[in-house]
Amino acid sequence: MDLHFGDSKPTDDERAAVDALLGPPESSWEGADRSDADLRWARGGREARDRRDLLLPGLHALNDRIGWISEGALGYLCRRLTVPPAEAYGVATFYSMFSVRPRPATVLHVCTDLACATAGAAELLAGTEENLGAGEDGGTGGGHGEEEDGDSGAGDGGDSGERRGAGDGGDSGKGRGAGARGGVRVERSPCLGLCERAPAALAIRAGDPVRTAVSAPATTGTAVLAAVAPDSSPEEPRAAAAVPQAGQEGLILLRRVGVVDPSSLDDYRAHGGYMALRHAFALGPAGVIREVTDSGLVGRGGAAFPTGRKWQATAAQPDRPHHLVCNADESEPGTFKDRVLLEGDPYALVEAMTIAGYAIGAHRGFLYIRGEYPRATRRIRHAVEQARARGFLGDDVLGQGFAFDIEIRRGAGAYICGEETALFNSIEGFRGEPRSKPPFPVEQGLFGKPTVENNVETLVNVLPILTMGAPAYAAIGTAKSTGPKLFCVSGSVDRPGVYELPFGATLGELLELAGGRDGLRAILLGGAAGGFVRPDELAIPLTFEGTREAGTTLGSGVVMAFDDSVPLPRLLLRIAEFFRDESCGQCVPCRVGTVRQEEALHRIVTRTGAAAASDITLLREVGRAMRDASICGLGQTAWNAVESAIDRLGAYA
């Protein structure tokens, strides 16, 4: 590749951020000072290009330390990785957590999605913006901010680590009422996965190290405190606080949450940890796949594909190496179960990934975790390090001659990256755009190799399958939906949180458990890509087949209850905004369709009956084309919730 780099140079800080990830450059070909040796030696070819997958971690390194990605910084990163700058720019602008324009070192992400919207997100946003100043563009979309003035302080970054937010720092003086006041940019965020503690805000302060603080449930005061002083912001409640059933008898997936110390491998082992892996080694790879197949386990991410079949199809591929990918890019509005598992019982996922890797013949597992989950990332990273140090990961797992290790990759604010093939592209250092299928991941997945991609909850289910045996596991739940299921209950209930129930419990039973309130107007199943049901449909069994029969979907297990506090058309508009913001833009039906859907919902937000009829016709027609002709599930489901609200709830009637 004969790449062209501009003249912009990285600052010392930017260079240090990249070098901390990649090591010092070996030659001037990689951006070091030129030496005589460079004239007789060139680094290039496949070896140089093969590190493209470090582009996203490199962008994170810059964004974490500096707060944004400058021309010089991007150019240096491209030089180090032999990536064309235009492509790297395309990648950097794809993710909403990155900015290619100067911005304050601290960004406060205020969730404006459904659960938070009903819990007062609008007031929280207004309050924080008033206190901290908003972005000129209202803070939508991090990558496309229009901050013109260079914002001094954020750029030269050297002292950003020390800066304590409000009051000091060169950028606070500039003000301009443009998000620079106090050195904090307030941005609207899609669901932060903290729905049980709505409304939520997440502060991220660039520096070395980067600091984060979560405020949930947030008031203007606590959110502002998190932004201006993330280090002295109160610690988040324990993960178990999100599990109202924590400590109860009979739990399977959640039994260790709140019981074990999530940082202690010994504690994990004392509570039955690594039993399943020993069983797996005794069974052999084919035996593990047989157990998983016999258990009837299907994917918990929403698509409900039989896990055993996926594993078998990958294991049987002659092409090597095989890869395992764990999808922890939990971004469906209303979903937070994976976060709770990662925070409360991280070793369980490490063990489950090891078993999956063993079964399918993979030696590398990638864990792709969403960028908005700082605590879950810390916990799982610690768990992986501990497991590696103690021989539970590495060249010889448990002395069984099986090599397996886990790499953690962070997302950077893109719902679409939860789509399995978009996630591959994201890991590989390309824009997180879905690929067309076929070929399917089991044939050509990550790096073009046979790949199994499973959701966190799916993988964690493998542990009880192996410890209790497939028949006992399959006896839980219904014949077609076996095992336990996690549900994320939020909204208008007394005890929001993650609930574990065997498949087959009804919606009413779940809501009763969570303390459903009177005056229920609607229940959203499956998140923004799911569908609404009426409060008189509580008898719907929570199984894949039961929800399908009822003409709705279980999705990833979101159950969001709404009363009348926020008008339904407003909620629908927020869902439409979400899809417009999160569409990757690759295919026309979704790229333009989600915009037209939002425009139509805007027009009819206060209309009903005949006044809304023509726009509803338009919505139906555009929705049908999105469902039929979009490349991936995002576009195909972008109209689901709106359609269900019109047809089931009688919205706009």
Next chain:
Amino acid sequence: MTVTPLGIPRRLLEFTIDGETARVPEGATILDACRAAGTDVPTLCEGDTLRPKNACRVCVVEVEGSRTLVPACSRRAEPGMVVRTGTERVRHSRRIVLELLASSVDLSTTPRVADWIKEYEAKPDRFGPGAARVDEEPRIDNELYVRDYGKCILCYKCVDACGDQWQNSFAISVAGRGFDARIAVEHDAPLTDSACVYCGNCVEVCPTGALSSKSEFDMRAAGTWDESRQTETTTVCAYCGVGCNLTLHVQDNEIVKVTSPHDNPVTHGNLCIKGRFGYQHVQNRG
């Protein structure tokens, strides 16, 4: 000596298009089969010299057993497949896709699209005057070609031609996301600050006229561009020894555009800056 590449003989497979049996070589796409059968399938992002990107979704067809419609341009034919190209469902999606495109970008220089809009009874105005559009001014930052992204449908063809499929310059990429996504060089700089080598191979594959040579852009602006008055003469480039075929588009005895035949085994439609843009000396009659 003319060598006709024969390739490895491929088995034929049989499947059904609109009730008729189609026989195509293994590896052929549904679109190949439709074209061989004389069935018109509209395409925009498909390019005869590029791998299918299936981004525009205007070529969708119905395949029995498939939950969604499938893009004809990229889906390979399989034995026994049952394909329908003219059902109400197919026509609906094509109509909506045309309406979405025509309501958001300027398709005035996109060949054939006006016919399809009529054929599928698309009404781009139905989204009202407030419908968001890709409003971009033409970017004229060099003397060779113009980027008018108000006409861009984001088909990715220019990116693919500039990248590993042909030119390997990697000067452009898609930047941003969703409706705000645009084709851009790094930091959205002018072309003159980018890795662009001005081969114009992106111009060659652009299906909408968003990319056009400066000469064509100027003539269109002046109202003098008239393809009916143009002749096309294919010759061999005189610059170097590679032997690229050039097709000279001549209007009023002036070369107004240079392309290369896509089936030319030397160029596959691609040229370099000299072949595509360096023709002024021919017209120097001084």
